[in-house]
Amino acid sequence: MIPRELRTEDRMVHPSRTPTLVAVLPPDLSRHLGDLLAAGHGADVTFQVAGETFRAHRYILAARSSVFKAQFLGAMRESNVSSQAYPIRMADMEPQVFRGLLAFLYADALPDYCSSGQEDEAAAMAQHLLVAADRYGMERLKLVCEDSLCKHIDTGSVATILALAEQHNCQGLKKACFRFMIRSSSALNDVLATDGFNIYPEASTGV
Amino acid sequence: MIPRELRTEDRMVHPSRTPTLVAVLPPDLSRHLGDLLAAGHGADVTFQVAGETFRAHRYILAARSSVFKAQFLGAMRESNVSSQAYPIRMADMEPQVFRGLLAFLYADALPDYCSSGQEDEAAAMAQHLLVAADRYGMERLKLVCEDSLCKHIDTGSVATILALAEQHNCQGLKKACFRFMIRSSSALNDVLATDGFNIYPEASTGV
Numbered sequence: 001m002i003p004r005e006l007r008t009e010d011r012m013v014h015p016s017r018t019p020t021l022v023a024v025l026p027p028d029l030s031r032h033l034g035d036l037l038a039a040g041h042g043a044d045v046t047f048q049v050a051g052e053t054f055r056a057h058r059y060i061l062a063a064r065s066s067v068f069k070a071q072f073l074g075a076m077r078e079s080n081v082s083s084q085a086y087p088i089r090m091a092d093m094e095p096q097v098f099r100g101l102l103a104f105l106y107a108d109a110l111p112d113y114c115s116s117g118q119e120d121e122a123a124a125m126a127q128h129l130l131v132a133a134d135r136y137g138m139e140r141l142k143l144v145c146e147d148s149l150c151k152h153i154d155t156g157s158v159a160t161i162l163a164l165a166e167q168h169n170c171q172g173l174k175k176a177c178f179r180f181m182i183r184s185s186s187a188l189n190d191v192l193a194t195d196g197f198n199i200y201p202e203a204s205t206g207v
Numbered sequence: 208m209i210p211r212e213l214r215t216e217d218r219m220v221h222p223s224r225t226p227t228l229v230a231v232l233p234p235d236l237s238r239h240l241g242d243l244l245a246a247g248h249g250a251d252v253t254f255q256v257a258g259e260t261f262r263a264h265r266y267i268l269a270a271r272s273s274v275f276k277a278q279f280l281g282a283m284r285e286s287n288v289s290s291q292a293y294p295i296r297m298a299d300m301e302p303q304v305f306r307g308l309l310a311f312l313y314a315d316a317l318p319d320y321c322s323s324g325q326e327d328e329a330a331a332m333a334q335h336l337l338v339a340a341d342r343y344g345m346e347r348l349k350l351v352c353e354d355s356l357c358k359h360i361d362t363g364s365v366a367t368i369l370a371l372a373e374q375h376n377c378q379g380l381k382k383a384c385f386r387f388m389i390r391s392s393s394a395l396n397d398v399l400a401t402d403g404f405n406i407y408p409e410a411s412t413g414v
Contacts, residue, residue, distance in 0.1 A: 020354060020357055020379075020383075021357065021379040021380075021382045021383045021386070022350055022353045022354040022357060022377075022379035022380065022383070023350070023379070024347065024350045024351055024354050025346060025347040025350055027237075027315045027347075028315070028347055029236060029237060029240070029271070029314070029315035030234075030236060032270045032271050033236070033267075033270060035270060036266060036267070036269075036270040041266050041269060041270075041280055042265065042266035042269075057266060058249065059243060059248050059249035059264060060240075060243070060267075062243075062248060062249075063239045063240060063242060063243040063248075064236070064239050073248055107236070108234045108235070108236035139232060140231065140232040140234075140235055143229055143230070143231045143232055144231055146229045147227060147229040147231050150227055150228065150229060170229075172227075172228040172229035172230070173228075173229065175228045176227075176228045176229070179228070
């Protein structure tokens, strides 16, 4: 029998114990597809949105949105030639909303302008994008917008946001609105109950 | 001045303190593009790899690989018609390696079969994919393969892996090979120095 101190497998450096020397780059698929959208190489469909023109790739849109899939690959699809020759007109949408939608379709993230700027502008953008996401069957974008809108709920916006949540079947956002209203109402009652905010001093003192 | 207890802004529920009620789905761009590759909708280029046929989308390949970009968008590009009509023959590559390469191009991750199976099979696949990644200018895949190969370094493979690292300019992998050899050498010397492994007992005892 080989003595314990001679068993070389116990003394060899195990590769898994060697700290890694390779810094793997972060995922870059989103960036590459964002660049493809910006460059427009091989774009085969054109959209007209309130006077602005956008070029895109039908099969990427179809891969990312169930509605675009039905439009470009389903029974109602147009032929290659006609969809390249005639732009698709997008009604009821602002160009900056469609630009955000396209960015999300390609890069799985919204561009900065969608969430920056004034709070009410960011909230309005999130509402428009939520409507567009619901219209194009983009469940993840819809949830991203819902999550964003939860942070914009206040006494001035809660009614509008609740109506939007009801209309587009956003369960989480509805709950957030109700929770806000219940807490606000409770907080308001606490405030009203304080001595300093007694609007009926005669009644409260029995005078 | 309004008394402290009446300032309602201190009592209202701040939206950011409300726990989120919306579970945003994880990113799904990789999955959607993987599905597009599998379905092949709108594929406009065909590859022949050792008798197997693969269909893909030129503009996605071009967005992901500098070499495919030069091939499909550069001065040497073929016309739409010819690249659809005639398959591109891929020399010096096994079909399962090209399948892994395509999967990484579309989904930014390698399929399970590339890292599962016997350890030596996984190491061989990582080596083939590293060569392919270098050939097609895919820096992230190259680093993924380097990182994987660092875990496969052992006394039997270190020479081959070091040669590969040298040939394809993989600095981190080279360092890992040298580190392994230095440590192995040191451990081996320790083993050889033990009394039980004295191969020249006469010399060591002066007999």
